[in-house]
Amino acid sequence: GGVAFLNALPGLEKVELANGDEQTGVRILRRALEEPLRRIATNAGQDGSVVVQKVMSLKKGQGYDAATDSYGDMIALGIIDPAKVTKAALENAVSIAGMVLTTNVLVTDAPDDNRPNAGVTADMGMY
Template structure:
């Protein structure tokens, strides 16, 4: 399968998890926060690499409706599916699992 690309699928996951994953254990919560925040890193990197304000792009990504996000090539917000900006689900899933695995080592 596919998911919207440009980091938007992970932004959607971030929005779902940021307020729902909560632990009473301070150390566990810190780990959760690191993993959840890491979901925004692909969007940061795409904006940075394309020469756009990271803060502005991430802020706008969070406000965009489902499947809409930043087209770094054009510098505008578009329907990512319609524009063909997609990622394989398996690749996105594996990237998250790898990031979580590395976080567990730290």
């Protein structure tokens, strides 16, 4: 997973930036696009930045299999990273972020102190 986002990174090089704010936005987006794969690798006990750099140097269609700590053809490894779904998720996240940045007030639920602890989840490094 995460390879579809990495494949989008070259598109950021083509964006014409008018000012420093836009450059900052592209830097934030670049880091955000790398983060899913970085997190997958970190959760598998690997250095996420090293895995991201390695995958970026691979041919299109190749990626990282965290279960076996190996690199290869994603389809042959049985890993499907659907670009259409990934694109929709990114578009929605950017839309929400833009709305939050232009909103003066955000409303959220107050923390519920009586809610039971969720316990250990899969993304906490426990296997």
